[in-house]
Amino acid sequence: MDLLAYLATSSAAVAASWARMAVALLFSILFSFIVGTLAGTNRYFEKIAIPVLDILQSIPILGFFPLAITLFVALLPVIGSELAAIFLIFTSQVWNITFAVYEGTRLIKSELLDTARFLGISWAEKFRYLYIPATLPRVLYNIQPSWANGIFFLVGSEILTFGETEVELFGLGTVVSRYTLNGDVVGVATTVGMLVLATVLTTLLVFRPLTHVAEPRRKDRKELLGYTSFLRRIFGPALKGVHLPSHLLFFEYHKAVEQLTKRVSPYTSLMRGVLFFLLGGLLVSLVVVGSEAWITRLGVLIQAIYYLGLENLALSAVYSLGRVAAAVLFSIAWSVPVAIAIARKERLSLYLTSFLQVIASIPATIVYPIFAGTLSEQPELRAFLMTVAATQYYVFFQVYAGLKNIPQTELELVELLKLRTVDRVRMVYLPRALPPLVTGCITAAGGAWNSLIVSERIVLGDVVAETPNPGLGKLLSTMTYEGNLVGSVIVITLMASLIVLMNRLFWKRVYDLVISRLKIQEEAGK
Amino acid sequence: MSEAILSVVNVSHNFYTKKGMTIEVLKNMNISLYYGEFLGIVGQSGSGKTTLLKIMAGLIKPTSGSVFYKSKPINGPTPAISLVFQEPALFPWLTVLENVVLALKRFKELSREEVVERARSYLDMVGLSGFESVYPGELSGGMKQRVVLARALVTNPDVLLMDEPFSNVDPLTAVSLRREIDMLRAHETLPPSSVLLVSHNVEEIVELSDRVIVLSGRPAEIKGEVKISMEKPRDRRSPLFYEYVDAIFTLMS
Numbered sequence: 111m112d113l114l115a116y117l118a119t120s121s122a123a124v125a126a127s128w129a130r131m132a133v134a135l136l137f138s139i140l141f142s143f144i145v146g147t148l149a150g151t152n153r154y155f156e157k158i159a160i161p162v163l164d165i166l167q168s169i170p171i172l173g174f175f176p177l178a179i180t181l182f183v184a185l186l187p188v189i190g191s192e193l194a195a196i197f198l199i200f201t202s203q204v205w206n207i208t209f210a211v212y213e214g215t216r217l218i219k220s221e222l223l224d225t226a227r228f229l230g231i232s233w234a235e236k237f238r239y240l241y242i243p244a245t246l247p248r249v250l251y252n253i254q255p256s257w258a259n260g261i262f263f264l265v266g267s268e269i270l271t272f273g274e275t276e277v278e279l280f281g282l283g284t285v286v287s288r289y290t291l292n293g294d295v296v297g298v299a300t301t302v303g304m305l306v307l308a309t310v311l312t313t314l315l316v317f318r319p320l321t322h323v324a325e326p327r328r329k330d331r332k333e334l335l336g337y338t339s340f341l342r343r344i345f346g347p348a349l350k351g352v353h354l355p356s357h358l359l360f361f362e363y364h365k366a367v368e369q370l371t372k373r374v375s376p377y378t379s380l381m382r383g384v385l386f387f388l389l390g391g392l393l394v395s396l397v398v399v400g401s402e403a404w405i406t407r408l409g410v411l412i413q414a415i416y417y418l419g420l421e422n423l424a425l426s427a428v429y430s431l432g433r434v435a436a437a438v439l440f441s442i443a444w445s446v447p448v449a450i451a452i453a454r455k456e457r458l459s460l461y462l463t464s465f466l467q468v469i470a471s472i473p474a475t476i477v478y479p480i481f482a483g484t485l486s487e488q489p490e491l492r493a494f495l496m497t498v499a500a501t502q503y504y505v506f507f508q509v510y511a512g513l514k515n516i517p518q519t520e521l522e523l524v525e526l527l528k529l530r531t532v533d534r535v536r537m538v539y540l541p542r543a544l545p546p547l548v549t550g551c552i553t554a555a556g557g558a559w560n561s562l563i564v565s566e567r568i569v570l571g572d573v574v575a576e577t578p579n580p581g582l583g584k585l586l587s588t589m590t591y592e593g594n595l596v597g598s599v600i601v602i603t604l605m606a607s608l609i610v611l612m613n614r615l616f617w618k619r620v621y622d623l624v625i626s627r628l629k630i631q632e633e634a635g636k
Numbered sequence: 637m638s639e640a641i642l643s644v645v646n647v648s649h650n651f652y653t654k655k656g657m658t659i660e661v662l663k664n665m666n667i668s669l670y671y672g673e674f675l676g677i678v679g680q681s682g683s684g685k686t687t688l689l690k691i692m693a694g695l696i697k698p699t700s701g702s703v704f705y706k707s708k709p710i711n712g713p714t715p716a717i718s719l720v721f722q723e724p725a726l727f728p729w730l731t732v733l734e735n736v737v738l739a740l741k742r743f744k745e746l747s748r749e750e751v752v753e754r755a756r757s758y759l760d761m762v763g764l765s766g767f768e769s770v771y772p773g774e775l776s777g778g779m780k781q782r783v784v785l786a787r788a789l790v791t792n793p794d795v796l797l798m799d800e801p802f803s804n805v806d807p808l809t810a811v812s813l814r815r816e817i818d819m820l821r822a823h824e825t826l827p828p829s830s831v832l833l834v835s836h837n838v839e840e841i842v843e844l845s846d847r848v849i850v851l852s853g854r855p856a857e858i859k860g861e862v863k864i865s866m867e868k869p870r871d872r873r874s875p876l877f878y879e880y881v882d883a884i885f886t887l888m889s
């Protein structure tokens with residue numbers, strides 16, 4: 111094949127994938143505006159919707175796989191697979207946007223709500239003049255992370271395999287997989303290059319302008335003094351995009367959950383969450399078993415658990431936890447020193463972060479097929495590398511942004527007081543780096559869990575690259591390829607429960623500890 | 637005695653906290669606002685003035701009792717009664733003009749041009765012509781309150797309710813705002829017919845009102861009433877002014 115053909119194929123693939131993601135994104139925004147606004151304004155709906163959303167967003171996205179395929183393909187045989195792919199991408203994009211709308215709606219001043227009611231404007235006008243503009247900046251800010259998330263799962267979403275059903279949709283994911291299978295290095299390189307190019311262009315031409323759309327309307331939060339507004343007008347363009355709080359993303363979610371947990375004691379909410387999961391999982395499994403009597407369905411379920419083996423499930427969970435922990439620890443180990451080393455060196459940090467940003471924009475999943483053929487004698491190392499590829503940047507960029515956001519005044523003060531390096535680190539760097547480090551770790555752990563489904567067992571044509579030791583991801587993948595719907599629901603229920611437990615019992619505590627120790631709730635929360 | 641345009645009859649109101657406690661805010665209120673009157677209600681912060689105004693505007697349903705507008709019970713916000721909030725509640729993402737236009741959305745029979753025309757003329761009246769396409773964030777507190785006033789008046793209300801409209805404005809601006817409200821009131825053909833001003837600031841109440849109702853704190857009950865017969869504009873340094881202020885302070889404490 112000549113280069114032109116490569117270019118044509120890869121740009122067509124990018125176009126197809128981009129179209130799918132755009133449709134999914136539109137649905138995500140629509141869904142978020144409806145559900146987020148309702149949850150933010152209706153107390154009864156809030157009580158049901160937020161726990162459900164909390165749980166849905168902690169289910170590793172690829173876990174929706176078996177259900178989505180079965181459902182969509184069965185319902186609509188012709189366009190079903192395309193819809194299933196869009197649905198899967200949707201599940202990877204939607205939750206943070208929904209939480210952003212919810213949070214934004216709740217923060218609308220009560221005077222404005224009263225005014226809207228008072229002026230007697232209609233429901234549709236309320237949406238147009240109140241809810242949408244009030245939440246738009248947050249939504250726009252969340253679009254880019256959502257898009258990145260979507261790319262990450264693109265590969266998985268375009269190759270739909272479930273038992274007998276196997277559909278390949280033309281797009282980035284399939285094209286890369288095929289090139290890899292054929293050992294076509296040029297093909298892989300062109301496609302990945304095209305992906306990076308498309309990402310850079312989309313960022314510059316769509317996301318950057320989008321975040322600016324909301325800006326002139328935002329500055330009115332606090333009244334600007336004449337002088338400040340003058341400075342803004344002159345330096346505005348240069349300042350834009352700099353002050354965005356990098357840990358905002360997690361906060362949307364964190365605040366939303368916190369809001370809820372404030373109302374119920376932590377343990378009841380935790381118990382409810384886990385119970386909800388187990389019951390939900392049970393119910394879904396019972397429905398998908400699909401034989402006549404409910405009693406026999408229960409029997410099938412027990413049989414499926416028996417088939418999987420309790421011991422096997424437990425062991426898989428332990429191994430998977432270990433792999434997640436290893437990936438997160440490794441990411442911390444290199445990210446923190448590098449971030450501290452470069453954060454104050456303007457030029458170096460510019461080059462390095464630009465470079466890393468490009469690398470990070472290549473979703474780990476797209477290079478997974480390349481991993482499949484390599485390192486076959488070191489399968490654990492291969493899985494580790496794949497997991498790290500999906501994990502590390504979250505940590506690095508969070509810590510880096512945290513250090514970058516140290517206010518100039520604090521740095522000047524440190525200079526003025528001629529503090530020793532130890533004190534500098536303790537007084538300024540650590541308080542600024544720790545909260546983002548924790549939020550980075552939480553996001554990274556989520557990413558790691560997601561990637562386990564592929565990195566523990568990757569199937570590419572006839573090649574199966576899996577870890578010798580058990581793992582939940584491997585188990586889920588096996589169930590999926592066997593077409594064992596009940597089995598996969600059981601595994602995904604277990605996996606999601608583990609993630610929720612980790613979030614509530616471990617990460618939230620670590621986070622609260624860091625915040626309370628450093629007494630920086632105020633700034634961090636903003 | 638002339639007839640009441642708005643009357644509060646036996647209104648009591650409680651709030652219930654999340655812990656199940658009951659806060660009695662208003663207790664057995666009876667207030668009449670007469671045609672053409674400027675009524676002042678004075679009470680300490682937290683005594684329930686805002687709650688009372690919201691009830692009169694139909695935003696809150698009282699725990700017991702009712703409010704009548706021209707002898708008909710009020711069940712929700714109506715364009716005949718306008719409310720100016722304590723905080724200048726403007727939509728920050730809409731321009732000054734759009735904010736005022738919003739109040740006219742409920743009049744479906746008006747054309748787009750008529751709506752804009754009317755909004756412009758009211759902005760002009762409060763001294764904001766030329767600021768139509770500015771966003772509220774770029775305005776000072778006093779200018780914001782003027783936009784709110786234009787928005788409250790643009791629907792031609794019979795009754796204007798004002799909740800401490802000068803408390804977020806610097807003292808000098810407050811002086812000119814008070815003067816303007818007084819002038820608007822003196823205008824024969826312009827609505828509103830009656831104004832109710834609520835404040836914890838005794839001087840500003842005495843400066844503007846024809847009659848003053850004094851509230852006690854927690855739960856708010858009516859302590860007494862003072863009629864003010866002084867020519868406008870009133871001189872804050874005159875001995876008569878001080879007599880009124882003293883009389884009200886005595887009732888409050």
Ligand SMILES: Nc1ncnc2c1ncn2[C@@H]1O[C@H](COP(=O)(O)OP(=O)(O)O)[C@@H](O)[C@H]1O
Binds near residue numbers: 659686
């Ligand atoms: N929505 C509410 N829920 C519970 N308590 C409230 C609410 N609104 C006001 N209150 C309480 O009612 C009392 C009166 O409030 P408000 O009417 O705002 O007083 P004022 O306007 O005179 O300062 C205050 O003690 C306040 O805490």
Ligand SMILES: [Mg+2]
Binds near residue numbers: 685686687799
């Ligand atoms: Mg008040």
